[in-house]
Amino acid sequence: MKDNVLAALDSYVFSTWLKVVFFVVSALLLLFVITVPMSLKQQVIFGLLVWASALIFKQKKHRVFTLVLIVLSLAMSTRYIYWRITESIVYESNFQIFLASGLLLAELYAFLVLVLGYFQTVWPLERMPVKLPEDKDTWPTVDIYIPSYNEPLKVVRPTVLGAMGLDWPEDKLNIYVLDDGRREEFANFCKDVGVTHITRDDNNHAKAGNINAALPKTNGDIIAIFDCDHIPVSTFLKLNMGFFLEDEKLALVQTPHHFYSADPFERNLETFRRVPNEGELFYGLLQGGNDFWNAAFFCGSCALIRRDMLLEVGGIAVETVTEDAHTALKLHGLGYHSAFCAIAQAGGLATESVSAHVGQRIRWGRGMAQIFRTDNPLFKKGLKIGQRLCYFNGMAHFFYGLPRIVFLTAPLAYLLLNIHIISASAMMIAAYVLPHLILSTLTNSRLQGHVRHSFWAEVYETVMAPYLLAPTTMALINPKLGKFNVTEKGGLVKKSYFDKGIAKPLLVMLALDFIGLIVGVVRVFLGDGSDLDTLILNVIWTVYNLIIISASLGVCMETKQERLSHRVPVNVKGMLRFDTGRTIRTQSIDMSEGGLSFERFDGSSDVPVGMHVSVVLFSNNQEYVFEGKVAHVFQDRYCIAFDDMDIEEEKELIAFLFGRPNAWRMWADEREVDKPLRSLKNVIHKGVEGIQRVSMGMLWSR
Numbered sequence: 001m002k003d004n005v006l007a008a009l010d011s012y013v014f015s016t017w018l019k020v021v022f023f024v025v026s027a028l029l030l031l032f033v034i035t036v037p038m039s040l041k042q043q044v045i046f047g048l049l050v051w052a053s054a055l056i057f058k059q060k061k062h063r064v065f066t067l068v069l070i071v072l073s074l075a076m077s078t079r080y081i082y083w084r085i086t087e088s089i090v091y092e093s094n095f096q097i098f099l100a101s102g103l104l105l106a107e108l109y110a111f112l113v114l115v116l117g118y119f120q121t122v123w124p125l126e127r128m129p130v131k132l133p134e135d136k137d138t139w140p141t142v143d144i145y146i147p148s149y150n151e152p153l154k155v156v157r158p159t160v161l162g163a164m165g166l167d168w169p170e171d172k173l174n175i176y177v178l179d180d181g182r183r184e185e186f187a188n189f190c191k192d193v194g195v196t197h198i199t200r201d202d203n204n205h206a207k208a209g210n211i212n213a214a215l216p217k218t219n220g221d222i223i224a225i226f227d228c229d230h231i232p233v234s235t236f237l238k239l240n241m242g243f244f245l246e247d248e249k250l251a252l253v254q255t256p257h258h259f260y261s262a263d264p265f266e267r268n269l270e271t272f273r274r275v276p277n278e279g280e281l282f283y284g285l286l287q288g289g290n291d292f293w294n295a296a297f298f299c300g301s302c303a304l305i306r307r308d309m310l311l312e313v314g315g316i317a318v319e320t321v322t323e324d325a326h327t328a329l330k331l332h333g334l335g336y337h338s339a340f341c342a343i344a345q346a347g348g349l350a351t352e353s354v355s356a357h358v359g360q361r362i363r364w365g366r367g368m369a370q371i372f373r374t375d376n377p378l379f380k381k382g383l384k385i386g387q388r389l390c391y392f393n394g395m396a397h398f399f400y401g402l403p404r405i406v407f408l409t410a411p412l413a414y415l416l417l418n419i420h421i422i423s424a425s426a427m428m429i430a431a432y433v434l435p436h437l438i439l440s441t442l443t444n445s446r447l448q449g450h451v452r453h454s455f456w457a458e459v460y461e462t463v464m465a466p467y468l469l470a471p472t473t474m475a476l477i478n479p480k481l482g483k484f485n486v487t488e489k490g491g492l493v494k495k496s497y498f499d500k501g502i503a504k505p506l507l508v509m510l511a512l513d514f515i516g517l518i519v520g521v522v523r524v525f526l527g528d529g530s531d532l533d534t535l536i537l538n539v540i541w542t543v544y545n546l547i548i549i550s551a552s553l554g555v556c557m558e559t560k561q562e563r564l565s566h567r568v569p570v571n572v573k574g575m576l577r578f579d580t581g582r583t584i585r586t587q588s589i590d591m592s593e594g595g596l597s598f599e600r601f602d603g604s605s606d607v608p609v610g611m612h613v614s615v616v617l618f619s620n621n622q623e624y625v626f627e628g629k630v631a632h633v634f635q636d637r638y639c640i641a642f643d644d645m646d647i648e649e650e651k652e653l654i655a656f657l658f659g660r661p662n663a664w665r666m667w668a669d670e671r672e673v674d675k676p677l678r679s680l681k682n683v684i685h686k687g688v689e690g691i692q693r694v695s696m697g698m699l700w701s702r
Contacts, residue, residue: 030071030075033075033079034075034078034079034082035079035082040425040427040428040431043428043431043432044431046435047076047431047432047434047435050072050075050076050435050439051435051438051439053072054069054072054073054438054439054442054443055442057069057072058442058445058446063123066443066446066447067122069439069442069443069446070118070122070443070447072439072443073114073118073439073440073442073443074115074118076435076436076439076440077111077114077115077436077439077440078111079432079435079436080432080433080435080436081107081108081111083432084104084107084422084432085104087423087424088422088423088424088429089104089423090420090421090422090423095419096419096420096421099410099413099419099421100420100421100422100423102406102410103406103410103421103422105403105406106402106403106406106407106410109396109399109400109403110403112396113393113396113397113400114440116389116392116393116396117393117444118443118447119389119393120286120289120290120293120389120390120393121285121286121288121289121447121448122289122292123289123292124285124288124289124291124292125288125289125291125292125340126288126342127243127291127339127340127341127342129238129239129240129242129243129341129343130242130243130245130246131242132238132241132242132245133245136169136172138245139168139169139172139241139245140172140220140221140222140241140244140245141172141173141174141219141220141221141222142168142172142173142174142220142221142222142223142224142237142241142304143174143175143176143218143219143220143222143223143224143307144163144166144173144174144175144176144224144226145176145178145211145214145223145224145225145226146159146160146163146175146176146177146178146226146227146228147178147180147207147210147211147225147227147228148177148178148179148180148181148186148228149180149181149203149206149207149210150181151228151229153183153185153186153189155228155229155349156177156186156228156229157189157650158231158593158654158658159226159227159228159229159230159231159232160175160177160189160190160193160195161193161647161650161651161654162231162232162233162654162655162658162659163175163195163226163232164193164194164195164651165234165651165654165655165659166232166234166236166237167234167235167237167238168237168238173237174196174218174220175195175196176195176196176197176198176214176217176218177190177195177196177197177198178198178199178210178211178213178214179197179198179199180199180200180203180206180207180210182199192647193647198213198214198217200213205318205323206321206323207300207316207323208315208316208317208318208323209318211225211315211316212315212316212318215307215310215311215315219307220307221306221307222241222244222304222305222306222307223304223305223306223307223310224236224237224303224304225300225301225302225303225304225305226301226302226346227300227301227302227348229348229349230257230301230302230346230347230348231346231347231348231654231658231659232302232345232346232658232659233345233346233658233659233660233661233663233664234655234659234660234661235345235661236255236345236346237304239341239343239345240253240255240304240341240345241304243339243341244304244306247337247339249335249336249337250306250336250337250338250339251305251306251309251310251331251336251337251338252296252298252303252304252305252306252328252331252336252337252338252339253303253304253338253339253340253341254287254296254297254298254299254302254303254338254339254340254341255302255303255340255341255342255343255344255345255346256283256284256287256302256342256343256344256345257279257283257299257301257302257346257348258283258344258346258347258348258664258667259277259279259347259348259349259350260347260348260349260566260568260664261349261350261566262350263277263278263350263351263357264350264351264352264353264354264356264357264555264558265277265278265357265459265460265463265555266350267559268354268554268555268556268557268558268559269551269554269555269686273667273668273670273671274671274672275453275456275671275682276450276451276452276453276456276668276671277350278460280451280452280668281448281451281452281457283342283344283451284342284450284451284452285447285448285451285452286394287340287342288340288342289390290340290390291338291339291340292386293384293386293387293389293390294332294337294338294384294386294387295332295338295386295387295390295391296328296338296339296340297324297325297328297338297394298324298325298327298328298331298338299324299325300323300324301346301348302345302346302348303324309331309334309336310327310331312334313327313330313331313334314330317329317330319370319374319375320367320370320371320374320375320479321363321366321367321370322363322364322366322367322368322370322371323367325367325368325371325391325394326367326371326375329371329375329377329380329391330375332382332383332387333380333381333382333383334382335382343665344664344665344667345664347568347658347663347664349566353499353558354463354499354502354555354556354558355499355501355502358463358464358467358502361464361467361468362467362468362471364398365398365401365468365471365472365475366471366472366474366475367475368394368395368397368398368472369395369398369399369471369472369473369475369476369479370475370479371395372392372395372476373475373476373479374479377391377392377395378392398468398472399468399472400461400465400468401464401465401466401467401468401469401472402465402469404458404461404462404465405465405466405469405509407545408462408465408509408513408545408548408549409509409512409513409545410541411513411516411520411538411539411541411542411545412512412513412516412542414534414535414538415516415517415519415520415523415535415538415539415542416515416516416519420534425531425533425534426531426533426534426536426537427533429537430537441454441676442676445674445675445676448674449673449674449675450668450673450674452674453674453679453682454674454675454676454679454680455548455676455679455680455683456679456683458548458683459548459551459552459555459683459686462506462548462549462552463502463506463552463555463556466505466506467505495560496557496558496559496560497557497558498556498557498558498693498694498696499556499557499558500556502556503553503556503694506549506552506553506556507553507694509545509549510546510549510550510553510694513542513545513546513549514546516538516542517539517542517543517546520535520538520539520542521539523535524536524539546687547683547684547687548683548687549687549690550686550687550688550690550691550694551683551686551687551689551690552690553690553691553693553694554686554687554689554690554693554694557690557693557694557696565592565593565594566592567590567591567592568590568591568592568657568658569589569590570588570589570590570591570596570657571587571588571589572587572588572617572618572619573585573587573588573617573618574586574587574588574598574615574616574617574618575615575616576598576607576613576614576615576616576638576640577613577614577616578607578611578612578613578614579611579612579613584607586598586599586600586638587599588617589637591657592657593642593653593654593657594641594642595628595631595639595640595641595642596615596639596640596642597637597638597639597640598637598638598640599636599637600633600634600635600636600637600638607630607633607638608630609630609631609632609633610629610630611629611630612627612628612629613627613628613629613630613640614626614627615627615628615640615642617656619656619660620660620661620662624652624653624655624656626642626645626649626652626653627642627643628640628641628642628643629641629643
């Protein structure tokens with residue numbers, strides 16, 4: 001027996017030493033690959049070999065090949081950065097050093113974000129719901145918090161009715177509307193539907209203060225928080241509550257923020273449901289990566305928090321304007337756990353205008369900078385290394401303002417001022433930078449292809465960059481500067497217009513790059529100077545920047561949005577029953593709170609507009625019946641307008657439209673996965689459209 005134990009111990013030690021030797025040898029080999037000097041020809045051949053290998057590995061499905069791609073990408077990116085630092089820095093005039101240093105620092109920032117992103121998403125955790133015990137007496141009591149400030153009742157009403165449809169024991173569920181607007185209309189509505197209306201005497205600390213003021217007035221074991229436009233599906237509590245019963249140290253369960261209306265990027269660029277929106281990367285990948293490291297963020301809505309642990313950290317954090325992420329950081333600092341369930345279980349409204357979208361991101365960026373300054377995760381007690389890096393990356397992301405502007409204007413140094421900011425030939429620059437860019441694009445496409453298409457991030461960041469630069473910088477200098485701004489939801493865009501105010505910095509960069517392009521092209525044709533390859537490289541770089549800026553300007557052309565209720569795709573079987581006794585079996589197409597449309601089949605042309613009809617829909621072995629009238633009859637569909645509804649009928653409508661358990665699960669099933677070249681083509685197309693929109697939009701500018 002003793003010999004067996006010693007043999008097993010020897011085997012374990014031997015195995016451990018093998019792993020150590022393997023990692024040491026791998027590290028030395030990687031270091032050699034990164035630092036070995038090469039001629040131009042050798043570097044080109046090496047880059048082509050690595051690129052060809054990456055293309056082969058990208059076709060393989062197993063996750064181990066994703067790791068191989070990450071290693072190859074890191075090797076080529078680190079090799080490029082090593083070369084930039086050791087062989088391409090200029091040491092001439094002070095102004096030249098200033099410009100060159102600015103570009104190098106921007107590249108170092110991008111490299112840091114790339115490395116942290118790979119770390120964060122190397123192995124996303126894909127949690128499945130934990131089954132609840134049969135004995136409902138063991139289930140916790142739940143308080144639903146729906147905070148509101150200035151949103152109209154038409155936005156808040158469906159969320160309250162949706163919360164009333166949650167599948168949970170009635171004696172263990174209480175719903176609270178936290179009304180910081182102190183509106184009589186809200187009090188009357190809450191009384192009519194049987195939920196509790198809570199107000200306070202002030203609006204200190206905005207949403208965080210609103211929630212904290214409600215904590216002493218309620219007593220549920222678990223608090224579920226929904227923004228006032230986020231309507232939960234009926235199974236929200238059942239799908240997520242099991243995590244708490246399985247892990248007694250679990251403080252937080254976060255679920256995705258899903259938006260059933262188009263955000264300004266999607267609406268103005270006409271990419272809704274075809275190109276992933278800005279938030280899908282976070283909820284579709286990054287949060288799963290955070291969860292792997294026990295660092296899932298609290299995002300302010302569609303989340304569950306254990307009351308006693310929230311009280312232990314003093315309630316929702318009020319020191320910064322991103323109270324949600326800061327609260328999660330405090331909980332993790334005490335050693336508590338978090339979980340992320342990637343199933344979309346609530347639907348909400350996206351921001352309606354570019355200006356509102358920018359304002360929301362400014363608040364997020366300023367808040368993350370405030371946390372970085374006042375409660376830095378790199379030095380906070382109680383966090384593990386994975387948690388530190390996940391939080392650090394989340395905060396570092398919002399500092400892209402200056403680096404993005406640098407990348408968009410850097411080639412102008414040579415084109416307009418004839419200043420070299422990289423001390424190397426254009427061919428050598430290309431030989432080093434192209435493998436870095438191509439490998440990082442391929443790898444990120446492999447990691448993110450289902451939730452982020454290549455090159456679109458640059459469009460998002462270009463719009464936001466000028467507006468994030470000042471708030472994040474000032475928050476680092478003085479974290480107390482700035483105030484909480486509420487994101488407007490449920491508004492209308494009554495006419496199309498070009499938002500010249502938001503577009504101003506983009507127009508300035510467009511003009512500068514266009515001048516640089518003209519000067520560069522003239523110099524190319526005149527054969528100006530001996531560095532023709534450097535000139536051509538900077539011209540190509542400028543053309544790419546013009547494409548990105550032009551596509552970004554397309555976002556600033558606001559398109560009209562006059563729908564009071566957004567249509568949601570709903571594909572279920574149904575029937576139309578007319579007063580004449582006639583019944584038509586058909587299939588629904590889309591639906592809103594005001595009506596729905598059905599497929600129209602042959603032989604139905606005699607259905608008159610204005611006729612009363614009972615709409616019957618079938619879903620999850622249930623039958624839903626709504627009364628209405630035929631509003632329009634088109635070649636391919638009927639459009640039905642619903643009659644006025646009482647509270648019970650409205651609850652039934654919300655339960656069907658938003659509360660079905662599978663309401664959002666197939667939202668992106670028909671969307672194509674990213675292909676970098678196709679995505680580049682689409683961005684170029686939007687860039688051309690953007691120039692056209694700028695030309696027309698200046699006539700309708702505000």
